[in-house]
Amino acid sequence: MSPLSNDRQLNRLLKNVIQDVVTFARNRTRQIERLTQIGIALSAEKxxxxxxxxxxxxxxxxxxxxxxxxxxxxxxxxxxxxxxxxxxxxxxxxxxx
Structure with a gap:
Protein backbone atom coordinates (compact mmCIF):
# COMPACT_ATOMS: atom_id res chain seq x y z
CA MET A 1 0.00 0.00 0.00
CA SER A 2 1.41 3.40 -0.93
CA PRO A 3 1.61 6.09 1.74
CA LEU A 4 -1.38 8.42 1.96
CA SER A 5 0.68 11.18 3.53
CA ASN A 6 4.28 12.16 4.13
CA ASP A 7 3.63 11.98 7.88
CA ARG A 8 4.77 8.54 9.12
CA GLN A 9 2.67 8.65 12.28
CA LEU A 10 -0.44 9.57 10.30
CA ASN A 11 0.26 6.79 7.81
CA ARG A 12 0.62 4.27 10.64
CA LEU A 13 -2.65 5.43 12.15
CA LEU A 14 -4.44 5.27 8.80
CA LYS A 15 -3.04 1.80 8.14
CA ASN A 16 -4.35 0.62 11.53
CA VAL A 17 -7.77 2.13 10.88
CA ILE A 18 -7.95 0.48 7.45
CA GLN A 19 -6.96 -2.88 8.95
CA ASP A 20 -9.63 -2.49 11.65
CA VAL A 21 -12.30 -1.67 9.07
CA VAL A 22 -11.32 -4.66 6.92
CA THR A 23 -11.39 -6.97 9.96
CA PHE A 24 -14.77 -5.59 11.01
CA ALA A 25 -16.18 -6.08 7.50
CA ARG A 26 -14.89 -9.66 7.33
CA ASN A 27 -16.41 -10.46 10.73
CA ARG A 28 -19.77 -8.99 9.74
CA THR A 29 -19.70 -10.94 6.46
CA ARG A 30 -19.06 -14.17 8.39
CA GLN A 31 -21.90 -13.34 10.78
CA ILE A 32 -24.32 -12.72 7.92
CA GLU A 33 -23.26 -15.96 6.23
CA ARG A 34 -23.77 -17.83 9.52
CA LEU A 35 -27.20 -16.25 10.05
CA THR A 36 -28.18 -17.34 6.54
CA GLN A 37 -27.06 -20.90 7.31
CA ILE A 38 -28.99 -20.80 10.59
CA GLY A 39 -32.14 -19.60 8.84
CA ILE A 40 -31.93 -22.42 6.32
CA ALA A 41 -31.34 -25.01 9.05
CA LEU A 42 -34.17 -23.67 11.20
CA SER A 43 -36.64 -23.64 8.33
CA ALA A 44 -35.73 -27.24 7.45
CA GLU A 45 -36.08 -28.62 11.00
CA LYS A 46 -39.37 -30.43 11.58
Whole structure:
Protein backbone atom coordinates (compact mmCIF):
# COMPACT_ATOMS: atom_id res chain seq x y z
CA MET A 1 0.00 0.00 0.00
CA SER A 2 1.41 3.40 -0.93
CA PRO A 3 1.61 6.09 1.74
CA LEU A 4 -1.38 8.42 1.96
CA SER A 5 0.68 11.18 3.53
CA ASN A 6 4.28 12.16 4.13
CA ASP A 7 3.63 11.98 7.88
CA ARG A 8 4.77 8.54 9.12
CA GLN A 9 2.67 8.65 12.28
CA LEU A 10 -0.44 9.57 10.30
CA ASN A 11 0.26 6.79 7.81
CA ARG A 12 0.62 4.27 10.64
CA LEU A 13 -2.65 5.43 12.15
CA LEU A 14 -4.44 5.27 8.80
CA LYS A 15 -3.04 1.80 8.14
CA ASN A 16 -4.35 0.62 11.53
CA VAL A 17 -7.77 2.13 10.88
CA ILE A 18 -7.95 0.48 7.45
CA GLN A 19 -6.96 -2.88 8.95
CA ASP A 20 -9.63 -2.49 11.65
CA VAL A 21 -12.30 -1.67 9.07
CA VAL A 22 -11.32 -4.66 6.92
CA THR A 23 -11.39 -6.97 9.96
CA PHE A 24 -14.77 -5.59 11.01
CA ALA A 25 -16.18 -6.08 7.50
CA ARG A 26 -14.89 -9.66 7.33
CA ASN A 27 -16.41 -10.46 10.73
CA ARG A 28 -19.77 -8.99 9.74
CA THR A 29 -19.70 -10.94 6.46
CA ARG A 30 -19.06 -14.17 8.39
CA GLN A 31 -21.90 -13.34 10.78
CA ILE A 32 -24.32 -12.72 7.92
CA GLU A 33 -23.26 -15.96 6.23
CA ARG A 34 -23.77 -17.83 9.52
CA LEU A 35 -27.20 -16.25 10.05
CA THR A 36 -28.18 -17.34 6.54
CA GLN A 37 -27.06 -20.90 7.31
CA ILE A 38 -28.99 -20.80 10.59
CA GLY A 39 -32.14 -19.60 8.84
CA ILE A 40 -31.93 -22.42 6.32
CA ALA A 41 -31.34 -25.01 9.05
CA LEU A 42 -34.17 -23.67 11.20
CA SER A 43 -36.64 -23.64 8.33
CA ALA A 44 -35.73 -27.24 7.45
CA GLU A 45 -36.08 -28.62 11.00
CA LYS A 46 -39.37 -30.43 11.58
CA UNK A 47 -38.77 -31.62 15.16
CA UNK A 48 -40.02 -28.82 17.44
CA UNK A 49 -37.77 -29.85 20.35
CA UNK A 50 -34.69 -29.89 18.13
CA UNK A 51 -35.75 -26.55 16.60
CA UNK A 52 -36.04 -24.88 20.01
CA UNK A 53 -32.69 -26.33 21.05
CA UNK A 54 -31.08 -24.98 17.87
CA UNK A 55 -32.55 -21.54 18.53
CA UNK A 56 -31.00 -21.41 22.02
CA UNK A 57 -27.69 -22.86 20.77
CA UNK A 58 -27.36 -20.28 18.01
CA UNK A 59 -28.56 -17.36 20.15
CA UNK A 60 -25.93 -18.25 22.74
CA UNK A 61 -23.26 -18.59 20.05
CA UNK A 62 -24.09 -15.22 18.49
CA UNK A 63 -24.17 -13.43 21.85
CA UNK A 64 -21.24 -15.41 23.28
CA UNK A 65 -23.41 -16.32 26.26
CA UNK A 66 -22.42 -19.02 28.72
CA UNK A 67 -26.05 -19.92 29.35
CA UNK A 68 -29.47 -19.59 27.84
CA UNK A 69 -33.04 -20.45 28.69
CA UNK A 70 -36.11 -20.66 26.52
CA UNK A 71 -39.57 -20.43 28.04
CA UNK A 72 -42.89 -21.31 26.42
CA UNK A 73 -46.04 -19.48 27.48
CA UNK A 74 -48.70 -21.80 28.89
CA UNK A 75 -51.76 -19.65 28.32
CA UNK A 76 -54.16 -21.98 30.12
CA UNK A 77 -52.06 -22.09 33.30
CA UNK A 78 -50.99 -18.45 32.76
CA UNK A 79 -47.33 -19.14 33.37
CA UNK A 80 -43.99 -19.63 31.66
CA UNK A 81 -42.60 -23.13 31.34
CA UNK A 82 -38.89 -23.92 31.06
CA UNK A 83 -38.42 -25.63 27.71
CA UNK A 84 -34.68 -25.40 27.11
CA UNK A 85 -32.02 -24.74 29.75
CA UNK A 86 -28.32 -24.62 28.86
CA UNK A 87 -25.32 -23.60 30.94
CA UNK A 88 -21.78 -24.45 29.87
CA UNK A 89 -20.15 -23.51 33.19
CA UNK A 90 -22.43 -25.89 35.07
CA UNK A 91 -22.43 -28.47 32.26
CA UNK A 92 -26.24 -28.37 32.05
CA UNK A 93 -28.33 -29.13 28.98
CA UNK A 94 -32.00 -29.79 29.65
CA UNK A 95 -34.88 -29.95 27.22
CA UNK A 96 -34.71 -30.26 23.47
CA UNK A 97 -33.45 -33.55 22.12
Missing amino acids: NINRLLEMIVDEARHITRADAGTLYIVDEEARLLRFTIVQNDSLNIRMGGT
